[in-house]
Amino acid sequence: MANFYLREDLDDVDVGDEVELGASEARHIATVSRTRAGERILFGNGRGLRVSGTVISAAPELVVVRAESVDTSVRASPRITLVQALAKGGRDELAVQAATELGVDAVIPWSADRSVTRWEGQKVAKGNQRWATIAREAAKQSMRTWLPEVLPLASTRDLVELAADVRMLVLDPTADVALWSPDTALDGPALTLVVGPEGGISPAELDALCAAGAQQVRLGGAVLRTSTAGPAALAVINTLRKRW
Numbered sequence: 001m002a003n004f005y006l007r008e009d010l011d012d013v014d015v016g017d018e019v020e021l022g023a024s025e026a027r028h029i030a031t032v033s034r035t036r037a038g039e040r041i042l043f044g045n046g047r048g049l050r051v052s053g054t055v056i057s058a059a060p061e062l063v064v065v066r067a068e069s070v071d072t073s074v075r076a077s078p079r080i081t082l083v084q085a086l087a088k089g090g091r092d093e094l095a096v097q098a099a100t101e102l103g104v105d106a107v108i109p110w111s112a113d114r115s116v117t118r119w120e121g122q123k124v125a126k127g128n129q130r131w132a133t134i135a136r137e138a139a140k141q142s143m144r145t146w147l148p149e150v151l152p153l154a155s156t157r158d159l160v161e162l163a164a165d166v167r168m169l170v171l172d173p174t175a176d177v178a179l180w181s182p183d184t185a186l187d188g189p190a191l192t193l194v195v196g197p198e199g200g201i202s203p204a205e206l207d208a209l210c211a212a213g214a215q216q217v218r219l220g221g222a223v224l225r226t227s228t229a230g231p232a233a234l235a236v237i238n239t240l241r242k243r244w
Helices: 023-032 088-101 122-141 156-163 203-211 226-240
Strands: 004-006 018-021 040-044 049-058 063-072 079-085 106-110 168-171 190-195 215-217
Touching: 004 023, 004 122, 018 023, 018 049, 023 049, 023 063, 040 063, 079 088, 079 226, 088 106, 088 122, 088 226, 106 122, 156 168, 156 190, 156 203, 168 203, 168 226, 190 226, 203 215
Parallel strands: 004 040, 079 106, 079 190, 168 190, 168 215
Antiparallel strands: 018 063, 040 049, 049 063
8 A cells, every 4th residue: 555545625534434435536547546446545524534445436537445454643842833935947846755754733935035936826726726736746655644744935024914923933054043952943834834935034124023022044065056945944853852
């Protein structure tokens, strides 16, 4: 059972229930994975539910599964949100994919001063949907029971307002304090990580975020790409806060 499938509208499931998985998942189950009746699969609703069951019938339009074991997991704590600046070359999408695999709870696309890529007009909804699809597929690949949220595109002004209400850490390779330092407060129920674009976060943005309550932190001596900085920080926090 190397695959995990999602049906987001699924609520409670009891052992013995027959559950239908529609075309979006059925096509992959029956055609790509070539799963047949009698084989077992895993599926959930992206909100903690995990079901193991036996396939009763498999067709590209509809797969029917009999639930044989059901469990529900709680969301990991602290809740981690990644603010990822828009970046060229698909590096922002790589960040969303890896962050999802590493357990991020929410992702906020950020139109930073130095972002080369821009979402404007119809691109806003299209880009948001693209990130949501990437997060969904990454969650399935990593067999995560909780699907991360992809929140609306944010401006720097939006982040400044957010920094006044949440524990926000801005990743900056020139920061004096390391992410794992005792001077970095990683306690509390929620953390927000901010990652800039290829050219980094502008001085004006750093000043505004820090004035609102955010803290600049560094990861190490190397300067990481925008696609790897967020996932690397997630790995550190997962270890320090025992999310893993």
